[in-house]
Amino acid sequence: MAEHYKPVKYKAWEMSLEERFQEVYPPLSERDATVEANRCLFCYDAPCMDACPTHIDIPTFIKKIATGNVKGSARTILESNLLGATCARVCPVQELCEGACVLEHDHKPIAIGRLQRYATDYAIEKNIKFFEKGKPNGKKVAIVGAGPAGLSCAGELAKLGFDVTIYERQKLAGGLDTYGIVVFREPIEVSLREVKMIEELGVTVKTGITVGRDVPFEDLIEKNDAVFVAIGLGDVPNMEIPGENLPGVHDGLEFIAETKTQPLNTIKFGKRVAIIGAGNTAIDAATIARRLGAERVNMIYRRSEAEMTAYHFEYEFALGEGVSFMFLTQPIEVVGNGRVEGLKCIRMDLGAPDQSGRRAPVPVANSEFIVECDMVIKAIGQKKHTDVMQKLATFGVQETKGYIAVDTTTNRTANPKIFAGGDCVRSIGEASTVMAVQDGKIAARAIHEQLVGKGELAASIS
Amino acid sequence: MANLEINFAGIKSPNPFWLASAPPTNSGYQIQKAFEAGWGGAVWKTIGAPVLNVCNRYGTMDYKGSKIIGLNNVELISDRPIEINLKEIAETKRNFPNNAVIVSVMVESKKEAWQEIIKRVEQTGADGFELNFGCPHGMSERGMGSAMGQVPEYTCMVTEWVMDVATKPVIVKLTPNVTDIVQPARAAVKGRASAISLINTINSIIGVDTDTFEIKPNVGGKGGHGGYAGPAVKPIALHLLSAVASDLEVQKARLPISGMGGIETWKDALEFILLGSTSVQVCTSVMHYGFRVVEDLIDGLSNWMDDKGFKTMDEIIGKSVHRISNFGDFDLGFQTVARINHDKCIQCNLCYIACEDAAHQCIDLKELKIDSRVNERLWPVVREDDCVGCDLCSRVCPIDDCITMVEHETGRPHITWNELSKAKPAVVQEWGKMEEYRKTANIDIH
Numbered sequence: 001m002a003e004h005y006k007p008v009k010y011k012a013w014e015m016s017l018e019e020r021f022q023e024v025y026p027p028l029s030e031r032d033a034t035v036e037a038n039r040c041l042f043c044y045d046a047p048c049m050d051a052c053p054t055h056i057d058i059p060t061f062i063k064k065i066a067t068g069n070v071k072g073s074a075r076t077i078l079e080s081n082l083l084g085a086t087c088a089r090v091c092p093v094q095e096l097c098e099g100a101c102v103l104e105h106d107h108k109p110i111a112i113g114r115l116q117r118y119a120t121d122y123a124i125e126k127n128i129k130f131f132e133k134g135k136p137n138g139k140k141v142a143i144v145g146a147g148p149a150g151l152s153c154a155g156e157l158a159k160l161g162f163d164v165t166i167y168e169r170q171k172l173a174g175g176l177d178t179y180g181i182v183v184f185r186e187p188i189e190v191s192l193r194e195v196k197m198i199e200e201l202g203v204t205v206k207t208g209i210t211v212g213r214d215v216p217f218e219d220l221i222e223k224n225d226a227v228f229v230a231i232g233l234g235d236v237p238n239m240e241i242p243g244e245n246l247p248g249v250h251d252g253l254e255f256i257a258e259t260k261t262q263p264l265n266t267i268k269f270g271k272r273v274a275i276i277g278a279g280n281t282a283i284d285a286a287t288i289a290r291r292l293g294a295e296r297v298n299m300i301y302r303r304s305e306a307e308m309t310a311y312h313f314e315y316e317f318a319l320g321e322g323v324s325f326m327f328l329t330q331p332i333e334v335v336g337n338g339r340v341e342g343l344k345c346i347r348m349d350l351g352a353p354d355q356s357g358r359r360a361p362v363p364v365a366n367s368e369f370i371v372e373c374d375m376v377i378k379a380i381g382q383k384k385h386t387d388v389m390q391k392l393a394t395f396g397v398q399e400t401k402g403y404i405a406v407d408t409t410t411n412r413t414a415n416p417k418i419f420a421g422g423d424c425v426r427s428i429g430e431a432s433t434v435m436a437v438q439d440g441k442i443a444a445r446a447i448h449e450q451l452v453g454k455g456e457l458a459a460s461i462s
Numbered sequence: 463m464a465n466l467e468i469n470f471a472g473i474k475s476p477n478p479f480w481l482a483s484a485p486p487t488n489s490g491y492q493i494q495k496a497f498e499a500g501w502g503g504a505v506w507k508t509i510g511a512p513v514l515n516v517c518n519r520y521g522t523m524d525y526k527g528s529k530i531i532g533l534n535n536v537e538l539i540s541d542r543p544i545e546i547n548l549k550e551i552a553e554t555k556r557n558f559p560n561n562a563v564i565v566s567v568m569v570e571s572k573k574e575a576w577q578e579i580i581k582r583v584e585q586t587g588a589d590g591f592e593l594n595f596g597c598p599h600g601m602s603e604r605g606m607g608s609a610m611g612q613v614p615e616y617t618c619m620v621t622e623w624v625m626d627v628a629t630k631p632v633i634v635k636l637t638p639n640v641t642d643i644v645q646p647a648r649a650a651v652k653g654r655a656s657a658i659s660l661i662n663t664i665n666s667i668i669g670v671d672t673d674t675f676e677i678k679p680n681v682g683g684k685g686g687h688g689g690y691a692g693p694a695v696k697p698i699a700l701h702l703l704s705a706v707a708s709d710l711e712v713q714k715a716r717l718p719i720s721g722m723g724g725i726e727t728w729k730d731a732l733e734f735i736l737l738g739s740t741s742v743q744v745c746t747s748v749m750h751y752g753f754r755v756v757e758d759l760i761d762g763l764s765n766w767m768d769d770k771g772f773k774t775m776d777e778i779i780g781k782s783v784h785r786i787s788n789f790g791d792f793d794l795g796f797q798t799v800a801r802i803n804h805d806k807c808i809q810c811n812l813c814y815i816a817c818e819d820a821a822h823q824c825i826d827l828k829e830l831k832i833d834s835r836v837n838e839r840l841w842p843v844v845r846e847d848d849c850v851g852c853d854l855c856s857r858v859c860p861i862d863d864c865i866t867m868v869e870h871e872t873g874r875p876h877i878t879w880n881e882l883s884k885a886k887p888a889v890v891q892e893w894g895k896m897e898e899y900r901k902t903a904n905i906d907i908h
Contacts, residue, residue: 029862030862031861031862038528042751044751044752044754060754060757060758063755063758064758064761064762066727067727067728067729067758067762068727068729068762069728069758069761069762069765069766071765071769072758072761072762072765075761
């Protein structure tokens with residue numbers, strides 16, 4: 001896949017800001033897509049399908065591109081994954097389908113992600129509607145959070161005839177697909193189009209409403225036959241170091257959201273930017289800063305390259321973008337007179353393994369130094385919604401390590417009326433759009449079985 | 463959703479996709495699995511005379527990294543006892559009453575033998591017969607298969623024997639290994655056949671091993687001609703289909719045609735349908751990928767029909783047959799020239815060398831200032847006045863829509879060769895007159 005990617009040259013006179021924020025991978029031409037699709041062996045019992053959390057029938061959708069049945073291809077994708085257009089762009093395909101491709105070992109895996117984008121883009125371009133809302137079954141479901149888990153669950157339920165309302169605290173629906181994916185991976189329109197598709201299935205999406213504040217949880221639980229909680233995670237937590245409230249210290253997710261929702265030329269960025277963290281959000285913030293025009297971007301991480309949580313391809317991408325990495329470096333203070341002027345750090349060594357199984361960083365005595373910078377972006381994970389957790393606990397919902405505890409085969413919580421999915425349940429495993437989509441599907445199926453399946457059974461017995 | 467049902471000489475099928483008589487239709491297990499996968503019908507692998515098979519049976523034509531663009535074989539008709547086949551045919555039809563089960567038969571050239579097998583198969587409840595007059599190897603040497611189909615009189619005679627006893631529709635399957643396929647097709651009509659199918663496999667030697675000097679496929683150090691099939695034979699099959707479908711005697715008899723030969727995708731199938739096939743038969747693609755290929759055959763055809771606004775198969779069967787014509791009836795005044803889109807051109811210059819060495823020397827390599835890029839390589843430019851409109855350059859161009867053939871009115875008379883021969887016989891007989899005519903008709907040969 002990487003053969004089409006060219007790092008941006010940071011010469012303002014060569015590329016406009018808009019050009020720098022175009023999708024990194026250009027769309028496949030019809031010919032490229034046909035050639036690539038024909039490279040697919042059409043394996044029987046293909047491992048790529050098992051590797052996809054939503055189990056898209058990948059050989060079939062690729063075969064359909066090869067035969068020119070692109071409409072059928074898009075349908076095959078969306079039948080398993082309503083957010084196929086987003087997943088085509090943001091899935092860590094090297095870790096999933098493409099990593100499992102039988103051509104991966106000795107050859108080059110099929111560019112499954114880009115082919116999926118080709119087919120789903122075709123459907124969007126032609127404005128093809130594949131699904132209809134189901135015959136109303138009289139059951140109501142409320143969904144808290146319009147991120148990928150909530151949208152997927154809503155769409156699947158609507159197809160089955162449920163009356164579904166989603167409550168979303170943000171102005172726009174889509175969750176991190178809308179606000180949290182860098183523009184040059186996915187333009188905001190792709191996510192908003194998916195929201196529209198879900199709405200066209202008859203789902204009501206109420207944005208700007210915070211459940212627990214504008215609408216009480218009690219009401220939702222009482223007035224609906226089931227509730228699906230897909231609230232994701234919260235803001236980036238505090239680093240608990242002096243000076244972190246100085247002007248010039250930013251939240252990584254907010255920084256990304258600005259580039260999704262505001263004109264690029266109005267976004268403030270530093271000349272020298274220090275990014276704290278080495279996960280995928282940190283990489284996104286770093287590469288955005290570079291593309292906006294930051295001259296020096298340092299990623300500061302207290303462990304080493306081996307322990308960083310960002311995908312390897314994201315690390316390689318950042319290197320290609322000219323981002324510098326300072327491993328084994330722990331920030332201890334944001335310094336500055338009235339605003340950020342530098343980040344005081346201390347060097348670390350790797351000691352014995354800690355609870356996470358990774359070797360724990362240990363400070364090196366007297367090794368403090370200052371990284372000069374005029375902007376600090378913290379991307380050290382996300383807070384959990386403890387207030388919501390406490391509220392849900394009063395309904396009997398249990399938690400695991402601060403995440404909502406669910407049965408993985410149904411995504412049902414300890415309260416049989418309440419289901420949950422997405423990042424807010426991801427106590428183990430990788431938080432990703434595709435996992436969230438699958439959670440939504442699993443919950444929708446379980447809700448259907450619980451509310452309609454059993455009813456049918458009862459009716460047939462009586 | 464378009465309705466894909468067909469009625470083929472009285473044989474009903476939920477869609478036009480049938481498995482051809484071949485290894486994929488060797489048993490009840492296979493055919494029932496295929497019906498579950500979505501196939502509308504199947505032609506049972508030929509039953510009849512006793513046989514013994516050899517190893518190896520397949521050779522493949524692999525081309526530039528693609529496997530099996532062509533497949534040849536020396537496998538014979540069913541080597542399983544007739545009783546077992548008949549039992550499984552009956553069971554298959556019982557389990558799948560809505561799918562078309564057609565039984566291919568082939569016995570020695572004796573009236574009693576043909577009539578007996580037909581009667582025995584009728585008892586299974588099968589929907590119809592296909593007479594295998596096409597198998598080009600193993601059976602032909604014994605006076606069966608293509609030996610029968612290559613002599614129109616035999617084709618007619620055996621068809622008549624069968625028609626005298628058959629109560630179910632009878633399809634005569636034609637061999638392509640003849641000079642003019644229309645003759646055996648007319649023989650089938652004369653023999654009162656209910657339908658025609660084509661093509662059977664084509665005589666072929668798939669290759670020679672350049673290390674061992676053995677023929678492929680190697681049967682214990684020897685090899686010989688086998689039946690050739692797969693995507694590579696499609697153009698030949700389309701031609702033979704169109705020849706039969708546009709023959710007036712066949713048209714007058716209103717025999718439906720089951721087309722086959724290299725169908726792999728729904729588009730391939732559609733082309734056969736547009737050229738007159740009511741049902742289409744598939745084998746090699748299934749041998750490569752399994753029965754599951756039918757899903758895209760159905761989905762692709764159905765989506766295409768929906769997009770084009772067609773609702774039933776009758777609206778598309780044979781839709782392009784009337785466009786099959788002859789060289790003598792082509793418009794000599796229809797003129798095109800090649801046009802290169804330099805925004806798309808990647809300067810491989812294959813068009814230039816093709817035109818220069820193999821066509822009419824009307825593409826030049828020139829310095830062009832296309833955009834601000836510094837590019838010292840030369841660009842291909844067509845001299846449109848000299849372009850004869852042969853279309854070779856656009857065929858070799860690797861980029862989509864880079865070279866297009868643009869229609870272009872030259873003032874030449876729109877006349878066909880046949881009309882010209884009639885109107886000005888001297889022109890088509892003498893070069894001197896031809897030269898004169900060209901001048902008046904604005905035809906310049908450089």
